[in-house]
Amino acid sequence: GSFVDGVSGKDVLDKVLPPGDVNAFSIGNRGSWRAHLNALQQVVDQDLTTALIMEDDVDWDIRVKSQLYEFAGAVNLLTQPLAHGNSEYADPTFPAPKEKSSVHTEVYPGPKLRTRPPKVSPYGDDWDVLWLGHCGARFPSMQQDPALPQGRALINDLTAPSQQHVFVGFGSDEILRAYPNHTRAISHTAEVVCTLAYAVSQRAARQILFDVGLRALENPFDIMLRKYCDGIGGRQVRKCYTAQPSYMAHHRAAGKASKSSDIHDWEGEEKEAAVESTNAYTFNVRLSTKMNMQKLVDGDTDYVDQWPDEREGMNKITW
Secondary structure, three states, X not given: OOOOOOOOHHHOOHHHOOOEOHXXXXXHHHHHHXXXXXXXXXXXXXXXXXXXXXXXXXXXXXXXXXXXXXXXHHHHHHHOOEOOOOOOOXXXXXXXXXXXXXXXXXXXXXXXXXXXXXXXXXXXXXXXXXXXXXXXXXXXXXXXXXXXXXXXXXEEOOOOOOHHHOOOOOOOOHHHHHOOOOEEEEEEOOOOOOOOEEEEEHHHHHHHHHHHHHHOEOOOHHHHHHHHHHOOOOOOOOOEEEEEOOOEEEEEOOEEHHHOOOOOOOOOOHHHHHOEEOOOEEOOOOOEOOOOHHHHHHOOOOOOOOOOOOOOOOOOOOO
């Protein structure tokens, strides 16, 4: 792995921005846009087959390796051809729905549904973006997204918090209404917010560099990536998959709210910026790596679960 320097939005001049409304782009969003493009450019320059890009304030569960093993199986189930038959998929709406239907397909990874072994990546041979860290998403629906695959792979995942602790953020609460505790649902992306962590294929890195870096400037980077994935504004639908709840999330350090993001413009919002949190936390991550860092470096294994099942529901924080 390697680090890519952050960029101050003040160093991103108007003349280097793609066509669009430059005045609608905040200083913080300019810097974020440039830094993400720099990371994607490295993927292309180094000819990496795939790469995972993470923002520097992201946190994950110490069991992330086993989590992503399950996630890989789910993505394979939704995007790889079944082992038997000719180009048949567990999700009949992949790569695109053939006819309008109000019913989505739910599949459960397991030995009864076997797909062809992938040759390129453990996550499958035909994907563009795997959106592992976000602050809100919803499921595709035939009414709103008739061009998106509708399948959902459902995992009984004890590393996912029970419902009283799941924070849906800017997304839909359908994951809470439709499924039992500890459900992790994998699906095509739909209205995902925040690019906390996402993997790209080489193909996608090149496409995103053009679409977000050169073609047009319409929104902050995360919304532009959403448009790329979901085929918004005349774009082609790409093969982008995510999890609800997400595997990775912002870590909120104890102290003033202004510590939480360099993208947010805190000027003129002194009151909000001065609000202090007594405790550090990371939404949706049970055995937080950052919260357990001391134990990890000391070799202790009595890890702290910040969202235990028996604990009362978390305090709802307004964004």
